[in-house]
Amino acid sequence: MGKLRALGHRRWRIPLVSGLLILLSILVARAIGNDTASDIVMVGAAIVAGTPIAIKAFRALTATVIGIDLLVTVAAVGAIIIGEYWEAAAVTFLFAIGHALEQATLNKTRSALAELVAVAPDIAVVMRDGEQVEIPAGEVIMGEVVLVKNGSKVPVDGVVLDGVGTLDEASITGESLPVEKSTGDKVFAGTVSNGGFLQVRATGIGADTTLARIIHRVEDAQDAKARTQQFMDRFSAWYTPGIMVLAIVVGVLTGNVVLGLTLLVIGCPGALVISIPVSIVAGIGRAAKDGILIKGGEFLETSAKIDVVAVDKTGTLTVGRPKLTDVVVLGEGLDRAQVLGWAARAEAGSEHPLARPILEAAAAEGLSVPGLPDHTEPVMGKGIVVQVDGRRVLVGNLALLDQFGVEQGEAAAAADELAAQGRTPMIIAVDEQVLGIIGVADEVRPAAASMVQQLRKNGVKKVIMLTGDTRLVGEAIGKIAGVDEVRASLLPEDKLDAVAELQRQGHVVAMVGDGVNDAPALATADIGVAMGAAGSAVAVETADIALMGDDLLKLPEAISLARRTVNNMRQNIAVAMITVTVLLAGVLFGGVTMALGMLVHQASVLIVIANAMRLLRRHRNQRQIAQATHEPELVKV
Known part of the structure; x- marks a missing residue:
């Protein structure tokens, strides 16, 4: 703060000295009646205020730029040459004041950046050799355990190992309400503890933090x-x-x-x-x-023209934490545990978001999932094919069954029934037999409908949902959210084509997604918007707009x-x-x-x-x- 005050005083020093010299010149002329002395002082005032202007003009000229400073310099010098000393002093003095005010107010407009820098933590308390050691925040080593006490700033990005506390995350997400943290939760550098005690393992330090x-x-x-x-x-x-x-x-x-x-x-x-x-x-x-992080002036200007918003479903309109809701048994002589067990063994080697609820449900029901499949092959937009104990297991949609020549039987009707209820149906087939269907459902974000309404109020003509899920599931969620159109069963390249088609129709399109799975569509859209970018380096760096929290209403706000x-x-x-x-x-x-x-x-x-x-x-x-x-x-x- 001391440096900022010093810069502020320095900014006003030149106009202050020049102004005092102008007053002195007027006093000399009126009190003493010496016009020569008065003129000399007035020229001095012009020189004091005009020298920095002339220097800037010269530097600009060396870069072949003819700017405002040159105009003022030429005018002031010309005024002195023809004996208009008051005009020269007044012009340079007023220009110096204007420049000082301009810098002061421009600094004010950069206040958000100054506030972000101000919340950057200075110190950290870490555990070393079983003792608490206070060190500069920049000296924390990746993987170290950092202690966050009541009232202190979190010095690193990390994951809570132990303890319970509440953090003010306004500096990162813009959310004014404190957020409760416990074991397994992510924390961000620059957030402030409002209570509790947390032990945090550092996963991001120094320049690698979200802040x-x-x-x-x-x-x-x-x-x-x-x-x-x-x-x-x-x-x-x-x-x-x-x-x-x-x-x-x-x-x-x-x-x-x-x-x-x-x-x-x-x-x-x-x-x-x-x-x-x-x-x-x-x-x-x-x-x-x-x-809300906006990449630059060009993207800010383009965002003002957005008239169509395309949104991904999973993780955008929904919370992205699907849960197992149904297990439908179709194979003769089978029970729920067998259908769920085969699905869990197949999904043990999958990275798909829907694998987690299946594995969690199997574990909750005490079903054993012994190791990984012998071979795992994801089929884009259809599901997964694995080899388990020499048997082929399919988990996916009807198109996957057709690709491998498996008879659908009752699977089509059962899948449609689940989809009509907003469930995502996943058919399980072993070798040539359909065993059953698992229904997985996500939860629509509470702000989804409000977001669509606010977008319309802000001039957006159409909100379209683009999803890889089935049409029935997409329409069920789209109805709750109130979107204008649902395009379902889309592969990543289909989403890209949908965005490109809207652009060809003359629309300015924003695509909202997670910054990774929807990368092609995000890159093609006029404005790519990444949801929940806090902690995601990829989203912060690549999206045109990054919403730091998971708050959908930040989009119409932007x-x-x-x-x-x-x-x-x-x-x-x-x-x-x-x-x-x-x-x-x-x-x-x-x-x-x-x-x-x-x-x-x-x-x-x-x-x-x-x-x-x-x-x-x-x-x-x-x-x-x-x-x-x-x-x-x-x-x-």
Whole structure:
């Protein structure tokens, strides 16, 4: 904080000294009546304020950039040469004040990044040789056990080994309510303990923590340029030399050097140049505070145009923790335990999300699952084929049975019946016989329906669910969530094709998924949105928008913020263009002096910045969305 205060004092030092010299010059002229001494002091004020401006102008010229600083420098030097000392001092003094205010307010718009840096932990308490040792957080070794006590910051990303406590995770997920943690739960660096005692094994340290990745991401995003900003940069590159030519032409034709120099100052596109980046920085900063990471200005601008949202089902509209609900026995002479046992032995070697509930149910019913299958072969979009004790076991959908020539029998009707209830049916066949069907159901997120409603309120015309599950299951969940369209039984490449088709129809498409399984569709969409990115390095780095918590309502919140940010940019451009146009007209038709023009110009810069800073406030629409976040319980299907 001491360094920040020092920088703040240094920022104001030059305009303060220049202003005092201007006052001294006026006092000398009035009290002593010595015009020569007064002029010398006034020139000194111009030199003090103008030197940093001239240095920046020279550096820009070495990089072949003709910028605002050059216009002010030329105008100030010209004013001194023709004896307009007050004009030279006033212009440079006002420009120095404007620059100091601009830096101060820009730093304010970067407050989200400053707050993230501030929550970074400094110290850690680790167990070494059976003793508690306090060390700098950066010296924690991967795998060490870290102690998190009441009121302390978590210094690493890790997994709770023992203990119970509550953590404030607002800095990571934007969630204001404390989260209870116990054995097996993940914790993140920079979160704060509100109570309890946790022993945490470090799984991410230093620059490899979620907090460090977020800080890096926000830094890059706030510096990234939107398409409009790139256009304005190109415009300024032509506009600034154009103003210089206009000033020379007017000065030569009228023989009025002061008029030419005044045009140089008035034509400064300062508010125009800053109008877009200040809005982007503020918008991305506000999003970061709310647990929404936006990759950069270009993606913020594109998000404002989204009119179709495509969402994955598992882990997005649903919680992604499916449970076994049904075991339907179809084989003669078999019972529930045998059907479930064969399914568990087959799924023991599977990485599919639906394998876990089957294995958990088998363990809960005391069924033995001896080791891994002899051979496991996943069949994309259909299921899995394994070899167990020399026998072929199929676990999957009807298409898998057809591929291997197994008679469906009663399986089709039974599978449809389960699917109509929102269950995902998984048919188990050993060799050529269908043994039965297992039904697995996920739970619809409580905020799914609210998300769809809020998306529509924010201008999204259509919400489409893309799922690899069966149509009956997809439609059951889609009905609860209130989506407009369900496309089911899709392979990853089918999801990609669906997104591409929507784009060909002229839509701006956002794809919401888990950042891994839906990678092709996420990459193809205009905006890829990763859900629950806290702790996922891949999601944070690759998604255009990463929602740090598992809160679906962050998506309409992000789109709402993007639209408000783009509107803010347009307002700023309008203010800047109107100000420059009016001032130029005022100079050409008389009445606007160099000092008055610079004063109005700097005022327009401050108006633009103040307008952008409105984005830092939590919007009323965001508060309404946040209030809808907490629903009583999950919706079972």
